[in-house]
Amino acid sequence: MDLKDLYRDVILDHNKRPRNLGTLAPPAIGAKGHNPLCGDQLTVYVSLDHGQITDVKFEGSGCAISMASASLMTEAVKGLDTEAFARLHASIHDVLTRHDAEVPAALGKLAALGGVREYPSRVKCASLAWRTLEAAIAGAVSVTTE
Amino acid sequence: MTRTPPYDLAAARADFPILARPIRGKPLVYLDNGASAQRPSAVIEAERRYAEESHANVHRGVHTLSQRATDAFEGARERVRRFLNARSTREIIFTRGTTESINLVAQSYARPRLQAGDEILVTHLEHHANIVPWQMVCDATGARLVVVPINERGEVDPEDVRTRISSRTRLLGVAHVSNALGTVLPVAEIIAIAHHAGVPVLVDGAQAVPHMAIDVQAMDADFYVFSGHKLYGPDGIGILYGRETLLAEMPPWQGGGDMILHVSFERTTYNELPYKFEAGTPHISGAVGLGAALDYVERIGLENIGHWEATLLDYATQRLSGIEGLRIIGTAAHKAGLVSFVVDDVHPHDLGTILDEQGIAIRTGHHCAMPAIEFFKVPATARASFGLYTTLEEIDCLAEAVIAARELFR
Structure with a gap:
């Protein structure tokens, strides 16, 4: 195994210069995620319009894997509807956790997260932003369906 | 140098x-010895030899192996007594580790004594194991957790202990060595201050015992706790040292075998110290391994x-x-x-x-x-x-x- 397989240039770049860093004002929904093992903490904000992600931002602090994963995610999910996000989340989850999972070409830059699966203690770092966005969307849904 | x-x-x-x-x-x-140290062959062998030659349950049988196991277990207790320079083996309780030792004191010593408005004192650098058990008894009794501050170097000034002690302080929990920062605390001085105000002290020695000789009488600790696995011994075994006069007043924490003298459905008579606090079959091979670890570190x-x-x-x-x-x-x-x-x-x-x-x-x-x-x-x-x-x-x-x-x- 090579460390450069985990810390690929895309990961290092997104860690150093995270995209979509910041907050969104209401009616955008925010959710907090926390990884107690390493102290990663982030908040993901999402604006939804009729089930479509129109904007997403995040803020927080954490290891390079969690920061880069959050940054890459914000780039990838803008414009998706919530069902497409759920499918992408499932696909990322496979890439992060299953040794035999193919890394679909459609993942583009997100494929850089594929090195994480060789480091089981780091999977939670990479999945934090995704689970947090999932929670934000669920919160938005429960709010809008009231 | x-x-x-x-x-x-x-x-x-x-x-x-x-x-x-x-x-x-x-x-x-x-370089993760603060979390758990590795074991020398002497410890691994001692546990193996015990399993191959001496294992049975302790304090129960009249047969040969039960006597051998009891001798090995009680021999380890005496070994720990010498290691800590405790007055008597009645002051040495085997537990699962530091955390269980602190919980035992929290539940058996602190909880029955605490009333709403009483205070438990800890320092800002404690391990969660020396915070959470006190919070739990505070929640149950309406007592309050009071924190002694640290300075920017991560030190505790004994004067700050003195000023945080009030007429409501019932116990002080303090680390001997900080697991996060490495600070060695002046526990003897801190204990003297607490005792001057009539406050008993529990010292969390988990990070101290691998690095220095401990004398519970010289430091005058009321409770001193540590784990075997940070001291090159087995995991799952630890020690609560308690001053005999305090232990004698404390009710048992867990009930079961070995901690009783007589049981009827009307009334149970508890065993004497230290067995009163050792319900159930103990970690006998762990105690044997811990004894071997103490032999090993004291040989070096x-x-x-x-x-x-x-x-x-x-x-x-x-x-x-x-x-x-x-x-x-x-x-x-x-x-x-x-x-x-x-x-x-x-x-x-x-x-x-x-x-x-x-x-x-x-x-x-x-x-x-x-x-x-x-x-x-x-x-x-x-x-x-x-x-x-x-x-x-x-x-x-x-x-x-x-x-x-x-x-x-x-």
Whole structure:
């Protein structure tokens, strides 16, 4: 195994210069995620319009894997509807956790997260932003369906 | 300062089979002794021999093996008594570890005595195991947890203990050595202050016992607790030392076999000390292994070990502070056995993974001492903690790997 397989240039770049860093004002929904093992903490904000992600931002602090994963995610999910996000989340989850999972070409830059699966203690770092966005969307849904 | 170990370091390393095992294809550099130390063959063998030659249940049978097991178990208790210089084996309770020892004191000593408005005192640098059990009894009784502050070096000023003690203080819980920062606390002085106000003291010795000789009578501790696995012994075994007069007044914590003299459905008579606090079949082989670990460290000499670790600490402090962008967290004048640090642009968790790839094991995170780490306004630290087998060359490996990690993230 090579460390450069985990810390690929895309990961290092997104860690150093995270995209979509910041907050969104209401009616955008925010959710907090926390990884107690390493102290990663982030908040993901999402604006939804009729089930479509129109904007997403995040803020927080954490290891390079969690920061880069959050940054890459914000780039990838803008414009998706919530069902497409759920499918992408499932696909990322496979890439992060299953040794035999193919890394679909459609993942583009997100494929850089594929090195994480060789480091089981780091999977939670990479999945934090995704689970947090999932929670934000669920919160938005429960709010809008009231 | 001479950089020669006061004992045969190569021979000591050869006593620990795991140190010869490559990790990720590299020689193991084990710098996570603060979390758990490795075991010498003497400990592994003692447990194996016990299982092969002497095992049965203790304090029960009239048969030969039961007597042998009882002798081995009670022999280990006497070994621990000598190690701590306790007055009597009635003051030595076997537990699962430091955490269980503290919970026992919280539930059996503190809880029945606490009333709403009473106070339990702890310091800002405690491990969660010396915070949460007190919070639980506070929640149950309406008592309050009061915190003695630390300074920017991670030290506790005994004067701050004096000023935090009130007429409502019922107990002080204090670490002997901070697991997150390495600070050695002046426990004898702190205990004298607490006793002057009539407050008993529990000392969390988990991080102290591997590095220095302990004399519970000299320090005048009321309770002193530690775990076997940080002292080159087995996991799952620990010690509660308690002053006999206090233990005698305390009700049993758990009920079951071995802690009773007579049971009827109307009334049960509890056993005498120390058995009153040892319900159920104990971890007999763990106690035997712990006894062997104490033999082992005392053969090398805790003073010798402490002396060598002071050299390691000095060297590591000097090597690491020479690295640009590295900040040591916890710079107390008196430290033992470990260095906690952060590196600009490299999160501790990434550092842990990168070092592991080089075969170097360190701890990263909040070290189960979140308040202490948050005091320094960092989310986490990397911690290198030393053992009696740590070499200066291993510190060089650590320093070089940290520099390489910094390069990767530049």
